[in-house]
Amino acid sequence: MFTLGFVCLLCISTGCFPKHIVFTLMSFIVHLVSGLGTVMGKYGDTIEIPCNNGRVVEAEVTFVKWKYDKDGNILVKNQDQNTTVFSDVNYKNRVSIKQDFSLVITQVAMTDQRTFTCMVVLREDILEYPVQLAVYNVPSEPQITNLTTVMEIGKPTTLAQCRSEGANPAANITWFRNKTPLMTDGAAIKITTNVDVDKATGLSTTTSTLEYTAVKGDIDAKFTCQVQHIKSANMDSSPLVFTVNYPTEKVNLQVVSQGPFKEGDNVTLKCTADGNPPPSSYNFYIKGEKKTVDSNTYTLTSVTRENTGEYQCSLVDHEDIVASVPITVEYLDVVFSSTGKIVKKLGESLEMNVDVKASGAPQTSWKKGNAKLNSQPKFDKLMYSDSGVYECVVSMAGLKKTHTFELVVEGSPVIKNLIKERGEGMTKVLKCVAEGFPKPTVQWSVNGSNAESVSEHGKVTYSLTIVPNGNLSVSCTVSNVLGFDIKSINVSLFSTIRSADQKDEKSDQTILAVGIVFGLMLAVLAIGLAYWLYMKKFRQGSWKTGEKEDGSTEESKKLEENQSQKADV
Known part of the structure; x- marks a missing residue:
């Protein structure tokens, strides 16, 4: 008891509970400590109040009387006689006495919170045992009423009322923000608490009203109220989350579309504000021209390189609150000095020129057929092996330009070699190896079985299988549209078999x-x-003429x- 009293005094000095709650607790505690005995009963229940804590010896008792306060008589019991209940309206139908002389009271009410006295008459003495009855009742769970949904920064707003009913002593209510208790500070936080006592039941209803001035930090903050009572565990309300309204201080402009951007793309701009609620319309500045739209987005369609530049957006009613973002439209122009099919003569020179205009630094790669080239092709003296299909790829920032051309190296035919080999039986095989493009045709000076095989780089081998019937001189003539070449070889019927x-x-x-x-x-x-x-x-x-010879x-x-x-x- 002493500890509870000390706690109450401490709460008065520190302000941890409202004073009216503390005084109620003090009054409740006074009831507990004022008599020799104390009994606590729950509101509405049946309670037993013992006589001298049940230590009365029945054999020694001749008369017992229960009374309350000074003049209230409840009942009497004489030895070996029935109990007599007085006609007191407060207890006539709610009391009885047990064999050990305990007083039983049903449907305990707040009016029963008083001092009851058990008077015992013994053969030689009269004794009285006063007992203090304290009645308590657990409060209801917190009920949120008068709830608002929106707070505005810097403006005091009544957020809600928290109510708890049917308590004795009266319940205490504490407000919390993100589990941190709130205390009235006379500025941003104001908490008003009222306790009403029901005249019929004597039970108390506690109502607490929270008035709060929001800041930006209250966005998504959770507010709760907690009901506290000495005879129950703390009870919390469901979390309350409020919409916090505040004016826009800055805007932000961003590019929604995924870059990099190339000519022909659509680019969407989005303007956002840090205020709540956000603006419903914005100003967009497109190449210096203001466009007001009832949306927070603006789309540039089919952009070109001329669309590269700085873009802005602002509030409609505060054009000085502005944001900007740069946009770059990438472009890649590639011009080749030669295209299609390029025909050159053997031994001529060739250099490919590529003119690139781009918004950045492009990468260029070359291939001949499927083979990658280390550098741009340049020919000081063309050979047949240089013929082929070339591909140039110029790329940058998602852009790619591909160019192909076919190089054809032409030349009049030249016989590189004319040889003979022994064939099967009496046959001989003549091979005429020629080089030239377009591919030359062959003409042999004798008849035989013809064949040909083409190798790379303009070379072709013509084969002739013959059965010589004597010593022959066989000639091979190769020709194309650019010229011809001829060579001969001797072929004999007789030969010594060696290699x-x-x-x-x-x-x-x-x-x-x-x-x-x-x-x-x-x-x-x-x-x-x-x-x-x-x-x-x-x-x-x-001798016939007889003339003298001259000299x-x-x-x-x-x-x-x-x-x-x-x-x-």
Whole structure:
């Protein structure tokens, strides 16, 4: 009891409970400590009040009387007689006495909160045992009334009332913001508490009203009220969340569409404000021109590079509250010096020029067929191997331009090699390897079985299979629209069987050498015979005429010696 009293005094000094609640508690506690005995009963229940804490010896008692306060008589009981209940309107139908002389009261009411005295008459003495009855009742759960939904920053607003009924002593109500108790500060927070006592029941109803001045930090804050009572656990209301209205202080402009942007795209701008409720319309400044729309978005359709620049939005009624955002429209223009099919002559030079105009730094890559090139192709002296399809890709910021061209290197045909090989049986295979473009055609000087195989870079091999019937000189002629080339090779019927190539070539060379020697011998014989006939005729003419020969004898001898040398050759 002493502890409860001390707590109440402490609460008065610190303000943890309203004073009217503390005084009620003090009054309740006074009832508990004022008598020799104390009994607590719950409102509406049946309560037993003991006589001398049940230590009265029945055999020694001749008379028992229960009374209340000073003059209120409840009932009497004489030894060996029935109980007599007085006609007191407060207790006539609600009291009885037990065998141990305890007083039983049904339907305990607040009016029963008083002092009851058990007077006991013994054979030699009269004793009185006063008992203090304290009646309590648990309050109802918190009820929220007069609830508002919107707060405005800087403006005091009555948020709600919290009500709890049927308590004794009266319940206390505390307001919380995010589980932190609120206290009246005379400025931003004002809490008004009222306690009303029901005249019929004597029970108390506590009502607490919260008036609050909101700040931005109260957005999404949770407010609750808590009912506190000495005879029950604390009871919390459901959380209350209020809409906090406040004026716009700044706006923000953002690009909703996903960049980077290229010409032809649509770009959507969105303007937002930090106020609540947000504005329903905004000003958008498009290339310096103000456009007021009943929305917070504006869409630029089919943008071009001219749309690159700074864009703004503002409040309609406060144009000085403005935000801006830059927009860049990417573009990529690529011009090639040559397109389509490019025809060049063998040995000529070629350089491809690419003119790029872009909003940023593009990346350029080259390919020939499926092979990647390390650099832009440049040809100082074109070869057949340079022919092919080239692809150039220029890319930047989601943009890509692709260009292809076909390079054709042309040249008149040239026979690079003419060889012969031994075929099956008596056949021989002649191979004429030529280079040129367009692909040359072939013409052999003899008939045979023709075949051809094309290799890369303008080379083609023509094959001719023949069965020679003697010593032949076979020629290969290759030609295209740009010119022709011809080469010959000797082919012999007889050959010494050695290796595939060497056998035929050596046998042909031997036959050729023998033919040359035989021809030279015939030539020498013919020259000697002619000289002999000439000399014979010349000398016979001199003898017939008797004429003297021109020149000296010495000159004649020299002439004869020269003629003899020619004949020997």
